[in-house]
Amino acid sequence: MTVITKQPVNPTAHLTPEDIEQLGAELDAIRQEVLDTRGERDAAYIRKIVKVQRNLEFGSRAVLLGSALPPVWVVGTIGLSISKILENMEIGHNVMHGQWDWMRDPKIHSTTWEWDNASTAEAWKHSHNEIHHTYTNIVGKDNDLGYGIMRVDEDQRWIPMYLAQPLWNFINACFFEYGIAAYDLELGKNLSIPKEKRSDAFKANLKSTLKKIRKQATKDYVVNPALALPFGAALPTLAANFTANLVRNLWSHSVIMCGHFPEGVETFEKKSIPDKETRGEWYLRQMLGSANISGSKAMHLMTGNLSHQIEHHLFPDLPSNRYAEVAPKVKALFEKYELNYHEAPLPAQVYSAWHKVVRLSLPNGWMATTNAKNLPAQTKLLWAMTTKGPKVRRAAQARLQQQARKLTQAA
């Protein structure tokens, strides 16, 4: 998707500044309704989820002691995978957002929570809560857009390296927690700085992240397998932990990709964002920059209610169990203000996000201008663009875009 200010028709063009402020006021009212009724029921919900998750985790780990027997391994691994997903998605992510701070329970509070993930709570809260949620989908400011390693927008210039991005994306999905840890550290940017010039903050963060990774790995790959040793289940336990982490990583990566990557989710230009963005303008950007996943209650739970990504981005500090309830009201506002409420089932959103990753791994217009007949010629062109240097690439790129434009005009 092209940043909205460069699209032929800006999807917000029909809104006056007064409309946008009115929209903001209406969203504030929805938020206030939830705050006014927030209470015992919500507190009971999160306490129950924490309890269920811990029972599931402790239970699964106990079951895995007997994982020398394959059926037991399967049961324990499924349990542990679900428990790790719940811990990261519905509990960790949301608690660290401060969704439950209002309970004043120091045990379930954004300032004290640590999660079962390679990334430290501290680093995550900075990169996710502060950067991503404030500067959502602003190209060059929101690192969630491609995590700094992928081309996720037509406006990013294509270079041959991007051809491999479907592969990167898959590897990133498998080891997502480490990807997040690296990204929270802005590892790429920081490692390009000479060692002696790196900031003290980075060094401290790196140290605590490495410590966290070591502790996490020690738990899953040393201590728990060692505890299963007397039962002859050390290796199966290790494999179960690895599998559970892999499942959790693939799942959370898919859910998060669905939040902002599907085709049709808007991105924004840094210079088009006013210095003093109003609350209404911020809300509008959140509305256009997120996509929902439709599905069952169980699906919403397993995504940590990030299936309600739009509602989450509008109200990141409201308890996650309330997103489903505010969604119809939010959707009504989208209709009222003639905006696109982006919602589709999980397979559709995952396909759409992956489609975009593949499409943008290729030069702009290449996919649109390719058909079965011209495939050999197009492949040759791509080969030339990949191997023959920037000059050839620029010329070919211009031609591709011209052809793609003609195609759309003809259609």
Add this chain to the structure above:
Amino acid sequence: MTAAAMPRTTPGATRSLKGMLRRVADAAVTPLELDDVLDHFHPLRRGTELRGRIVQVVPETAQSATLVIKPGRDWDGHVPGQYVRVGVDVDGVRLWRTYSLTHGPRQDRCISITVKAIPDGVVSGYLVHRAKVGEMIQLAQPEGEFVLPQPLPRKLLLVTAGSGITPVIGMLRNLFSKATAPATDITLVHVNPSESASIFRDELRAHGAAGRITLVERYDDQHGLLDVSDLTTFVPDLDERLTYACGPAGLLDALEAHHAERGLDLTTERFRPMLVEPGDGGTVTFTNGITLDADGATPILDAAEDAGVLMPSGCRMGICMGCVLPMRSGAVRDLRNGAITTAVPGETGPQGVPIQTCISAAAGACTIDH
């Protein structure tokens, strides 16, 4: 076996073995700690934060109830007359209040508090009318100096009004549960608005009937408001008695003046309803010693930074929780919707109330931990 002959492991060895096991256990459950896992199964165990489970709720009057609580294993024990701070989740929000313990140490190791629902009292109303058996609450260790001297004086006068009876009933129950009744001559003047509002009325009358105490019941609706200068009419030997009093501030003030004039000793316990009246702007004091004036429209974060305080910060719009600091006391207003948050030492959590400084403006003087 004598102490010297007892087999003893060296403390160092035990510690290191225990320490090692704990390290392994912690490593097995990180990012949780072993303590979290143990709490999950046994929240009242030794060596964890003090909590209690409500095991019985006994209505006393229409507006009061006694809660019997099984405290965690680390409960230090208390002296009758002392009070305890309890943290209760009301509508999902943890609020702390202080209540007198209404029993001496009991056989079953349980403790009890008796709560009178005060008008608009969020916590007292909850405890009297909505608290359920089985519910967990947070506890602090007992505190308070309102305890009888040892040895007991020969003659004692107890003056209580309303829920002021609560620390005193604990003293009486403790005294009369002993094998030998105390030799002390006790008079209790118990003041209430009406007979039906009198907590522990029947129990006190039973003590009176058994001759264990001289009970003077005073009801505002029958006898009019108590005038402390009338005390000598019901307690002729007032000057020979040591006085303990607990009740509303008006009564205690009058009693203090009265006793001071006569040169008599008086020990009082005050239940202070500490109220924070939210205003507009105020002095913000940081515990690192910096004090500044903040108006009611400026976020505390901005005001503090303008005054040169190095503050944690993040999104500056209330979503990232990067600026959260605990407020020890005072009131702040959420600039987004005007909601007021107050912190009262002793009433809010021991760590204060965490607030987002980027969207909170001072609504009166406040103290912030930083």
